[in-house]
Amino acid sequence: MTDSPAVWASHLRKRYRKRVAVDGVSFTVARGEVLGLLGPNGAGKTSVIKMMLGLVRPDAGEVMLLGRPNTDPRSRERVGYLPELFRYQPWLTADEVLALHVRLAGVTVSDRERRDGLGLVGLADRASDRVGGFSKGMQQRLGLAVALVARPELVVLDEPTSALDPLGRADVRDLLLSLKQRRVAVLLNSHLIGEVERVCDRVLILDRGRVAASGTLAELLGRRSLRLRLTSVNDEARSVLGSFEREDDLYTVDMPDDVPALVADLVEHGVRVHAVEPARATLEERLLDILRTHPEEHR
């Protein structure tokens, strides 16, 4: 069963009254893979997550979690979940909240592991404080500890950093990378595109309930290119550059195998090289492009 993908979701569909929220969404998350879920408000991301976890019944479609149908309660034993909207019992301490979730998960987790779990999210010194007095960001950190405490093989995080400060966000990025190293699969729903770009292996973009695009970052962002600021460019130098796009003294070429060799060649031909930098569309540019310009083409 450890060979089966962490998530296999096929043709999920959900309608709320007349509104189709999710319309034929299929995807997989491999073991040890971080999949980013992106899309505008109301695209259906949370609905997909809830159907996946059996919290909302789909009108159509199937989901396998860690090799078992998600209708089998055992499929969820090794799944950690941080919901988008969460509220813990304000009268419990952080450690009591963790202990409660360990009990609900039916696993054995030592006191030491629970303490380490709180340490991992920066709450080591707040273990015996009541959650009612926690800030939003601290509650979100606790939510992450809850999602991770039962040693899950799949972690589903719905907007895990919306309330976190920049340092907290960086911590979560490190946390995600360490999960990946331990072959834990992660599904990350986040509006923070930079965050998705930094940690995700693959991205699934939803728009109006459908998959607008999906793939690895390399597939979505295309080839890398090189931007050079050049003056005194003669015909010979132009043939050294090969095919290029030009805007004033800014030349863009496909990324060559050997950048120093290209620069040396240009200099040899009398070109003055003022700046050289790699360039590639950011995920944000690509996302906006997909959602704005060609909404139908990618379906």
Ligand SMILES: Nc1ncnc2c1ncn2[C@@H]1O[C@H](COP(=O)(O)OP(=O)(O)OP(=O)(O)O)[C@@H](O)[C@H]1O
């Ligand atoms: N319980 C519900 N009852 C009625 N409509 C719902 C319900 N849950 C979601 N919807 C509708 O389904 C659509 C998708 O909502 P969903 O919450 O899945 O989007 P989302 O991509 O997660 O959005 P956001 O980025 O704003 O969190 C929306 O039009 C929403 O109004």
